Amino acid sequence: MSAPCHCSKSEGTSQYVDEHISSDPHHPANLICELCRLFYDNNWVTGTGGGISIRDTKGPNPNLVYIAPSGIQKERLQPWEMFVAELPDEKLIRTPNSCPPELTKSYKYKPSACTPLFMSCYTLRDAGACIHTHSQAAVMCTLLWGDKVEFEISHIEQIKALPKLAVNESTGKIEKVGSMQFYDTLVIPIIENTPHEEDLTDSLQEAIKKYPGTTAVLVRRHGIYVWGEDVWKAKVYNEAIDYLLELAVKMKQSGIATVKEA
Amino acid sequence: MSAPCHCSKSEGTSQYVDEHISSDPHHPANLICELCRLFYDNNWVTGTGGGISIRDTKGPNPNLVYIAPSGIQKERLQPWEMFVAELPDEKLIRTPNSCPPELTKSYKYKPSACTPLFMSCYTLRDAGACIHTHSQAAVMCTLLWGDKVEFEISHIEQIKALPKLAVNESTGKIEKVGSMQFYDTLVIPIIENTPHEEDLTDSLQEAIKKYPGTTAVLVRRHGIYVWGEDVWKAKVYNEAIDYLLELAVKMKQSGIATVKEA
Amino acid sequence: MSAPCHCSKSEGTSQYVDEHISSDPHHPANLICELCRLFYDNNWVTGTGGGISIRDTKGPNPNLVYIAPSGIQKERLQPWEMFVAELPDEKLIRTPNSCPPELTKSYKYKPSACTPLFMSCYTLRDAGACIHTHSQAAVMCTLLWGDKVEFEISHIEQIKALPKLAVNESTGKIEKVGSMQFYDTLVIPIIENTPHEEDLTDSLQEAIKKYPGTTAVLVRRHGIYVWGEDVWKAKVYNEAIDYLLELAVKMKQSGIATVKEA
Amino acid sequence: MSAPCHCSKSEGTSQYVDEHISSDPHHPANLICELCRLFYDNNWVTGTGGGISIRDTKGPNPNLVYIAPSGIQKERLQPWEMFVAELPDEKLIRTPNSCPPELTKSYKYKPSACTPLFMSCYTLRDAGACIHTHSQAAVMCTLLWGDKVEFEISHIEQIKALPKLAVNESTGKIEKVGSMQFYDTLVIPIIENTPHEEDLTDSLQEAIKKYPGTTAVLVRRHGIYVWGEDVWKAKVYNEAIDYLLELAVKMKQSGIATVKEA
CATH class of the missing domain: 3.40.225.10 (Class II aldolase/adducin N-terminal domain)
Incomplete structure (x- = not known):
């Protein structure tokens, strides 16, 4: 099964919110999306290659690390698709697979390799x-x-x-x-x-x-x-x-x- | 006679609708337009070269294939300009030549070579x-x-x-x-x-x-x-x-x- | 004296209209601006180099020719800045120098070399x-x-x-x-x-x-x-x-x- | 301490105004931001490199010179971040360090090297x-x-x-x-x-x-x-x-x- 198509006008985020999604453009999940689009335009992450992970150093829990999923088109990433792990034991505390099926379309996400x-x-x-x-x-x-x-x-x-x-x-x-x-x-x-x-x-x-x-x-x-x-x-x-x-x-x-x- | 000019602010689509045109950005006719603009920016389809065809695999009839017309500027393509053929006999079931003349401007479209x-x-x-x-x-x-x-x-x-x-x-x-x-x-x-x-x-x-x-x-x-x-x-x-x-x-x-x- | 600065958010056009300015995006004066921006992005007309002229072949007078002025930044051109000449005698029938001084800022335009x-x-x-x-x-x-x-x-x-x-x-x-x-x-x-x-x-x-x-x-x-x-x-x-x-x-x-x- | 993050949707400017900030897109502080974004896209000022300074030659005091701060991402610069010096003695008459802390986030700006x-x-x-x-x-x-x-x-x-x-x-x-x-x-x-x-x-x-x-x-x-x-x-x-x-x-x-x- 293929990943949900992430066209640039995807409407998902505005309808679904959880504690790791934010309307603040400086939130790690949003910055990952913004920077991946920039990197795509630089030919750095085409063909699902490459990626970025951000630690929420200024957030309430600076041990949280946001990670994009594996094998996804980087320029079409949506904030709800992030994995979140907590340092130091690197335990996954959020997976996009818990998002509603109208978002995930039953695609099984894996964290970036x-x-x-x-x-x-x-x-x-x-x-x-x-x-x-x-x-x-x-x-x-x-x-x-x-x-x-x-x-x-x-x-x-x-x-x-x-x-x-x-x-x-x-x-x-x-x-x-x-x-x-x-x-x-x-x-x-x-x-x-x-x-x-x-x-x-x-x-x-x-x-x-x-x-x-x-x-x-x-x-x-x-x-x-x-x-x-x-x-x-x-x-x-x-x-x-x-x-x-x-x-x-x-x-x-x-x-x-x-x-x-x- | 030359093709209708497809400037980026063309207003045609919003006024004309048929069963092969959709407001869903994931619809094949819309995706062909979106991706052709992307490919144009990559210098892959300038000068009317190249193209893309999409099969409506997730639509009600997965045998429908959307095809752009021949000799058109790829980055200025409009969703109403698509040909639609049905597999397996490849019969054309839609042509943009049936669209109203205020859209086609009497240009005679041919399917992509x-x-x-x-x-x-x-x-x-x-x-x-x-x-x-x-x-x-x-x-x-x-x-x-x-x-x-x-x-x-x-x-x-x-x-x-x-x-x-x-x-x-x-x-x-x-x-x-x-x-x-x-x-x-x-x-x-x-x-x-x-x-x-x-x-x-x-x-x-x-x-x-x-x-x-x-x-x-x-x-x-x-x-x-x-x-x-x-x-x-x-x-x-x-x-x-x-x-x-x-x-x-x-x-x-x-x-x-x-x-x-x- | 230098040319008026043509920042991308220039507000002039909406306030000034004459018979050679139009809200139709297909009008030659508008297309010259649109295409010059495209050409600029291709590194074809940087540093005020290059240009484009369009004959109004589909307009009421197909002998009218629109010409950009000389020495202007091509990507910042505004529709009101065009010269218009009439074929076959090539007589200038419009000059941007006739536009109100709040637009021209007293800059003296010359037709493209x-x-x-x-x-x-x-x-x-x-x-x-x-x-x-x-x-x-x-x-x-x-x-x-x-x-x-x-x-x-x-x-x-x-x-x-x-x-x-x-x-x-x-x-x-x-x-x-x-x-x-x-x-x-x-x-x-x-x-x-x-x-x-x-x-x-x-x-x-x-x-x-x-x-x-x-x-x-x-x-x-x-x-x-x-x-x-x-x-x-x-x-x-x-x-x-x-x-x-x-x-x-x-x-x-x-x-x-x-x-x-x- | 790191500089405030300057995401493209930064909201600061609309809320804070002083005599060296203006809504006129031709104002030096705004032009510095606009042109730095353009230069960034040309690979001229990536990695905080390069910069631009503008003298307010058409403003009320043509001896004012606007200067971007040192070590800032050029494409994310905001108008309130400018230094202003007055010629001929080059005295600094404005520093972004006087802006409210919700803008500066306590970052200490220095004028461009x-x-x-x-x-x-x-x-x-x-x-x-x-x-x-x-x-x-x-x-x-x-x-x-x-x-x-x-x-x-x-x-x-x-x-x-x-x-x-x-x-x-x-x-x-x-x-x-x-x-x-x-x-x-x-x-x-x-x-x-x-x-x-x-x-x-x-x-x-x-x-x-x-x-x-x-x-x-x-x-x-x-x-x-x-x-x-x-x-x-x-x-x-x-x-x-x-x-x-x-x-x-x-x-x-x-x-x-x-x-x-x-």
């Missing part, structure tokens, strides 16, 4: 949101740097949009201590893809731990994961990194080194 | 919808693989959006039995173009029969046909394939093989 | 509309075919969107007698640019006469002129040609001949 | 607006012309959208005396980037003085600054220059010289 990867960003980095795209610039960089386990770029202004991260000695947590500088080298680890998305979890976690300075992980022949302190920071980091990946492809094709000699 | 090709997908594969685009990525792949009769790509995450198809032994029909895997090789047959679109029918049918695992056929120097179990599946398959074709052009131009060595 | 070129299409080819763009695909083709006076392409499906033109022996006029075929070679003459746009008139007219089969003329290092029997035909021809020029650049860069060996 | 650069254009050139983008075409040109301190292009029609500037002998000021010609060579100086944006001020001012004919300065590995007599002129110059930079990258990659031999 990215869920354990999103959770890794929440638990290992205290992220407020995590974005996953199939950006062609990201995939091309993993192919053009095909024998490398790191992507590197330096001396480009846009690098300054990315955070300088460091371990807080008193808490042991990785925190933003400022912004990267123009002359810094941005290093993003590249992990190998696996047949099943959830099997990426171990190597993603390993990369997150091995690279305390990174706010993103590239997945070879697949795409990228980017996270941030909140949804807007995650969005900005993802935009800045994608800009740099797109530029890096052009530089490589023109024979220009992406890391400038000192 | 793709009609026999769309019908082949309905009859040979039990498709719910069929999309035809002049995507430049598709045309470039048929040129870059100019001496090949198959396009192939493997080990790219987006391949997982495509269906794994197999013959159902009890019915003899080809059915979706799951999704392709990351390490699978996607094979899309390439047929040679013909001077008249309808003359493609034989070779398209031959390719459909010879490649039971495919949900698409490339046409050299022309474009691509993609079909699916319903309109949303067809849309998703088309998006995923176009993503892969676009990536394949970039890989080829960078000297990267699209099929990974084992 | 393309005016004599548009007029050449009307008088030599009985065109219903003429489009001029600074399309980068057009400019690149004139550079990649830098030592040629013709651009040629064959055996691409999109060629079929273009008209087959022939001289009507009884009237001596060039008329559309059908559509080009897949295997036909589209030939578009390339003329050299001149310092002043109006000085292109002679060579454009010469090319129009020398190439009775063409519906477009490329201008080296500048852009393209495309015309058609009415505004929608001109739009479709321009889209189809631009698609072919874009594809031709890609083919050339991949070492693929644009004219297929027989 | 580009402020001293924008001010240089106002004071040295009497500009009416100044645009700064991270355009990839601009960055690529500074890399492809990596050993040059000037970017040059000639004999492209779009050059005619740019101003011919000359010193007015009686006032000593640089003024527009006409438009560049097709055969003119557009020369844009390239300055080296610095770790801190404000440290660019000296070299930007030096370039502005050394190149009296330029209306733009490229910054290596960073982007471009473009100014004009008013906001619309600055917008048009920026569009025309970006078109030329984009074309120049394509020409360079095809081995075509950007300056034509005489």
